[in-house]
Amino acid sequence: GAGVSQTPSNKVTExxxxxxxxxxxxxxxxxxxxxxxxxxxxxxxxxxxxGTGAADDSGLPNDRFFAVxxxxxxxxxxxxxxxxxxxxxxxxxxxxxxxxxxxxxxxxRLLVL
Amino acid sequence: AQSxxxxxxxxxxSEGASLELRCNYSYGxxxxxxxxxxxxxxxxxxxxxxxxxxxxxxxxxxxxxxxxRSQSSFNLRKPSVHWSDAAEYFCAVxxxxxxxxxxxxxxxxxxxxxx
Numbered sequence: 722g723a724g725v726s727q728t729p730s731n732k733v734t735e736x737x738x739x740x741x742x743x744x745x746x747x748x749x750x751x752x753x754x755x756x757x758x759x760x761x762x763x764x765x766x767x768x769x770x771x772g773t774g775a776a777d778d779s780g781l782p783n784d785r786f787f788a789v790x791x792x793x794x795x796x797x798x799x800x801x802x803x804x805x806x807x808x809x810x811x812x813x814x815x816x817x818x819x820x821x822x823x824x825x826x827x828x829x830r831l832l833v834l
Numbered sequence: 835a836q837s838x839x840x841x842x843x844x845x846x847x848s849e850g851a852s853l854e855l856r857c858n859y860s861y862g863x864x865x866x867x868x869x870x871x872x873x874x875x876x877x878x879x880x881x882x883x884x885x886x887x888x889x890x891x892x893x894x895x896x897x898x899x900x901x902x903r904s905q906s907s908f909n910l911r912k913p914s915v916h917w918s919d920a921a922e923y924f925c926a927v928x929x930x931x932x933x934x935x936x937x938x939x940x941x942x943x944x945x946x947x948x949x
């Protein structure tokens with residue numbers, strides 16, 4: 722079956738702009754996770770959804786970052802007033818239940834100029 | 835807070851040789867430990883995980899890892915490396931938070947395989 726998909730695969734934006742990154746999880750997976758991976762680093766946890774609600778958003782770096790999952794399936798990560806330091810690969814993962822294996826998407830590479 | 839150290843940024847091995855990638859963690863309680871692999875253009879894939887029980891864990895693609903509490907280590911091994919194993923490998927330690935295991939990743943070890 723289809724894996725986790727993320728769109729766009731690449732996004733270039735200018736400092737100060739607003740961006741939205743989309744994640745389509747594996748069908749039926751109730752848990753969804755967002756991570757950020759900077760160059761030369763491991764992924765860093767941002768937020769985790771169980772169904773429609775954010776169960777843990779402790780990794781969001783500041784209030785410019787926000788994520789939603791209104792129908793418990795697709796999720797959107799929103800970044801306001803982007804900064805050059807936001808440049809990274811944003812990874813999404815989903816799992817059948819919250820304690821099962823996470824399956825990762827290919828990521829969205831964000832470049833803020 | 836938990837942390838993970840992967841002391842080797844790059845490891846180079848010849849095809850057919852054995853492999854050991856090092857991972858040390860810092861965490862007060864019994865950790866949940868993972869190894870992931872990331873190939874170019876592909877998403878992270880779980881190789882294996884340790885939650886409890888037998889300290890030698892078997893994973894996919896012929897990999898295994900051994901949990902050593904006394905050394906706070908969870909090293910990844912493979913007896914014979916294939917060229918297709920060239921990738922980035924990440925060790926992670928997880929806390930149970932909000933009902934899920936939220937991993938903290940190491941910075942990764944890049945595996946280079948010579949023919």
